[in-house]
Amino acid sequence: MSAMKALRDKNADLADLEKILNPTDVKSSVMPRWQRKALQRSDSSTSNDRFIPTRSAIDFDQAGHVMSSSENSSSSEGESDESKEARQVHADRLKAGLLDAESRVLAYKQKAPAPKAGYVNSLKVLYTAHGSQQVRKAKSTRHIPSAPSRVLDAPDLLDDYYLNLTSWGANNCVAVALGPTVYVWNAGTGAITELLTLDEGDDYVCSVSWLPGETGAGHLAVGTSAGSTELWDVAASRALRRMDGHAARVSCLAWNGHCLSSAGRDATIVHHDVRIRDHATGSCVGHQQEICGLSWSPDGTTLASGANDNCVMLWSAAQTGVRSQAPAHSLTDHTAAVKALAWSPHDRHVLASGGGTADRCIKLWNASTGINLNSVDTGSQVCALAWNPREKELLSGHGYAENQLSLWKYPAMARVKDLKGHTGRVLALCTSPDGSTVLSAGADETLRFWDCFGTAPAKKGKSRAAALSKGVVCIR
Amino acid sequence: MSALDTEAPAWETSKENAAPRKKGRDVAKLNRAFGAAPDDDAAIRHHEAALSTEGDDPLQAFTTYAAYLEQHRPTDALAAFELRERCCRAFRDDERYKNDARYVQMWLDYADNLQDPDDLFKFMKKKKVGLQSAAFWCAWALRSEERGHVKNAAELYKKGLEKGALPTEMLTAKQAAFEARAVDRERNPPPPRPRPRGLTAQRPSRAPTQQPQSTPAASGTTPALEIFVDEGLRPVTAPVDDWPDFGSLRERAKENTRGPTPWTEAALSAPKTSAPTLASAAPPAFDVFVDDDCVAAPAPAPDAPTTLRD
Numbered sequence: 001m002s003a004m005k006a007l008r009d010k011n012a013d014l015a016d017l018e019k020i021l022n023p024t025d026v027k028s029s030v031m032p033r034w035q036r037k038a039l040q041r042s043d044s045s046t047s048n049d050r051f052i053p054t055r056s057a058i059d060f061d062q063a064g065h066v067m068s069s070s071e072n073s074s075s076s077e078g079e080s081d082e083s084k085e086a087r088q089v090h091a092d093r094l095k096a097g098l099l100d101a102e103s104r105v106l107a108y109k110q111k112a113p114a115p116k117a118g119y120v121n122s123l124k125v126l127y128t129a130h131g132s133q134q135v136r137k138a139k140s141t142r143h144i145p146s147a148p149s150r151v152l153d154a155p156d157l158l159d160d161y162y163l164n165l166t167s168w169g170a171n172n173c174v175a176v177a178l179g180p181t182v183y184v185w186n187a188g189t190g191a192i193t194e195l196l197t198l199d200e201g202d203d204y205v206c207s208v209s210w211l212p213g214e215t216g217a218g219h220l221a222v223g224t225s226a227g228s229t230e231l232w233d234v235a236a237s238r239a240l241r242r243m244d245g246h247a248a249r250v251s252c253l254a255w256n257g258h259c260l261s262s263a264g265r266d267a268t269i270v271h272h273d274v275r276i277r278d279h280a281t282g283s284c285v286g287h288q289q290e291i292c293g294l295s296w297s298p299d300g301t302t303l304a305s306g307a308n309d310n311c312v313m314l315w316s317a318a319q320t321g322v323r324s325q326a327p328a329h330s331l332t333d334h335t336a337a338v339k340a341l342a343w344s345p346h347d348r349h350v351l352a353s354g355g356g357t358a359d360r361c362i363k364l365w366n367a368s369t370g371i372n373l374n375s376v377d378t379g380s381q382v383c384a385l386a387w388n389p390r391e392k393e394l395l396s397g398h399g400y401a402e403n404q405l406s407l408w409k410y411p412a413m414a415r416v417k418d419l420k421g422h423t424g425r426v427l428a429l430c431t432s433p434d435g436s437t438v439l440s441a442g443a444d445e446t447l448r449f450w451d452c453f454g455t456a457p458a459k460k461g462k463s464r465a466a467a468l469s470k471g472v473v474c475i476r
Numbered sequence: 477m478s479a480l481d482t483e484a485p486a487w488e489t490s491k492e493n494a495a496p497r498k499k500g501r502d503v504a505k506l507n508r509a510f511g512a513a514p515d516d517d518a519a520i521r522h523h524e525a526a527l528s529t530e531g532d533d534p535l536q537a538f539t540t541y542a543a544y545l546e547q548h549r550p551t552d553a554l555a556a557f558e559l560r561e562r563c564c565r566a567f568r569d570d571e572r573y574k575n576d577a578r579y580v581q582m583w584l585d586y587a588d589n590l591q592d593p594d595d596l597f598k599f600m601k602k603k604k605v606g607l608q609s610a611a612f613w614c615a616w617a618l619r620s621e622e623r624g625h626v627k628n629a630a631e632l633y634k635k636g637l638e639k640g641a642l643p644t645e646m647l648t649a650k651q652a653a654f655e656a657r658a659v660d661r662e663r664n665p666p667p668p669r670p671r672p673r674g675l676t677a678q679r680p681s682r683a684p685t686q687q688p689q690s691t692p693a694a695s696g697t698t699p700a701l702e703i704f705v706d707e708g709l710r711p712v713t714a715p716v717d718d719w720p721d722f723g724s725l726r727e728r729a730k731e732n733t734r735g736p737t738p739w740t741e742a743a744l745s746a747p748k749t750s751a752p753t754l755a756s757a758a759p760p761a762f763d764v765f766v767d768d769d770c771v772a773a774p775a776p777a778p779d780a781p782t783t784l785r786d
Contacts, residue, residue: 153736275762336492
């Protein structure tokens with residue numbers, strides 16, 4: 001009995017010792033060295049060490065012959081020079097005819113297996129303008145004009161993938177950040193106001209976001225390269241507050257009721273409560289590099305963030321008051337930076353994300369479980385995504401080299417239409433408050449308005465009259 | 477654990493801003509381009525000054541400038557494209573470069589960035605640029621194959637071999653690969669493209685009304701038009717005039733592109749009376765805490781145009 005107890009104690013001690021030596025509660029994203037080496041050993045059938053020859057690449061018969069012939073050639077004596085020369089020439093000819101002339105005794109690596117005949121590397125599409133894939137074309141029941149309805153000039157629009165420089169508010173005003181200045185353009189009247197200019201050295205505006213919803217539609221959040229987030233009352237043209245909390249530029253903003261989430265190059269998301277003096281109520285830590293995409297779900301329960309470290313992380317809203325919150329889900333399927341994030345307005349918990357140059361995929365996720373529902377290769381860098389609020393369609397903005405906007409039918413993910421016109425890559429997409437027009441900002445310093453989502457069905461009777469009147473305005 | 481402890485290199489933090497390049501990029505140059513303050517205006521000016529069409533080997537200046545732009549301006553894919561356009565057009569009639577490998581490569585890189593390069597290849601053939609270069613024939617055949625003109629691609633490979641384009645091994649290898657792909661395609665044919673809905677609808681076809689034959693006697697004053705009928709139906713090849721210039725992309729597409737309009741003239745639609753405008757917006761459901769220094773400073777008199785006050 002006591003022996004059993006002693007044994008049990010010994011096992012317990014061993015277990016404790018093991019726990020101390022191999023702490024499992026240390027979360028590290030780096031694989032321990034022993035694990036890495038084990039993987040390497042199990043992975044590769046060939047040795048990675050260049051000083052160990054590969055047995056499978058050595059031809060032992062040839063090697064044996066070469067070694068024995070080099071021994072024999074030195075042993076023959078008592079022969080005349082000519083016959084020795086003749087024998088040497090004969091031996092050389094035999095060797096050249098029968099054996100591989102370049103054969104060595106030891107071989108160190110095997111060549112990679114050749115691709116099957118006729119194989120065309122699909123990455124060709126990455127470096128050339130044309131899309132050589134045969135994508136299914138879905139039929140559309142409505143007419144989608146191929147040309148933009150308006151093109152506006154946006155000089156000094158920063159050509160940076162990681163910034164979010166446009167926002168279209170519920171008050172039908174578009175806020176655009178051009179360098180250090182933010183302009184507000186009223187889409188209904190065409191009036192333009194210069195809201196603010198950052199005057200500190202070479203500071204520039206990195207992100208703008210209108211407070212969503214019909215109430216409070218005149219408030220604009222502005223993120224700067226100095227790391228501060230400003231809240232402006234646009235009707236009165238004055239700053240309401242300046243909020244710190246970041247060590248580097250603030251490249252994305254997202255609103256959830258009264259909570260403003262800001263994220264940027266320091267890879268942390270900070271939640272600001274704009275009603276109280278101590279605004280920084282919570283933070284989310286998890287990303288390793290600059291966060292370029294941030295989006296709250298329409299029901300306000302989940303925050304999705306995409307970063308340059310190729311991860312999409314989902315954070316729960318219940319813990320926005322917590323410091324250094326950990327993500328609920330970490331989705332690592334993308335192989336490039338994720339900026340394009342869009343929650344579906346039709347299905348709850350469905351999130352669409354688009355990858356950068358190396359990935360080029362649009363992936364659909366179930367945010368409550370973190371499962372990947374679908375993945376489509378688009379052929380070029382995905383810069384932005386926007387859902388059609390009425391139909392089940394998804395619009396994506398692309399970069400190198402066609403610079404097109406693609407409309408996809410959901411959930412089949414078949415391409416309905418490509419809208420071409422931008423001569424530089426598409427940087428951002430914004431949907432109008434009535435859900436019929438999409439604004440795309442391009443690296444060619446233009447803003448283009450596309451009527452791709454169709455008009456609201458309630459105005460069916462008046463749509464013809466509206467179209468006619470719009471036509472008259474265009475002509476003038 | 478702060479993410480700023482292990483600082484990623486400059487090329488990694490801005491990796492999405494670099495246009496993808498077939499031959500890859502030099503890491504040191506990328507780091508410099510995305511670094512603190514890339515000051516390459518002097519280098520650009522120097523390169524621009526070196527460009528000319530006279531001299532011993534003016535093409536070299538163009539190729540070095542294009543390589544420089546590609547490596548040191550990774551975000552701006554348009555600059556290299558326009559430079560290549562300039563170079564191609566400048567030397568299109570120059571005899572010494574007709575089969576120069578660098579010049580042909582310049583044309584092919586330009587074609588890579590076009591949506592529809594068939595016209596460009598035909599222009600090159602007309603001007604006899606790159607006819608002895610296997611790369612030209614392979615590129616043309618590959619683009620034709622991707623658009624679905626398989627027979628055309630097969631003919632192009634044959635023509636390239638006939639002309640004796642060098643290097644021949646490249647042509648034969650690519651041709652073998654193309655044939656393997658064609659066999660594969662026959663074995664697994666791709667799905668047929670869907671036809672537009674309206675055109676497949678069944679409609680009763682109306683037979684064309686027969687025009688009554690006008691007798692020569694009835695026509696009287698005007699004789700009937702005589703048409704030459706070729707019994708053998710041989711194609712008659714008329715001599716094609718010279719094609720002087722291919723034109724830059726901007727010129728060719730200038731009627732298809734829409735330039736930007738001033739902002740104030742471009743109202744999208746009549747404002748809906750129900751949607752909140754800036755001035756009439758209801759205050760938010762919550763009270764925004766206003767910072768002390770923002771309250772102290774008096775709000776500047778708004779000089780907004782009158783339309784905002786409606």
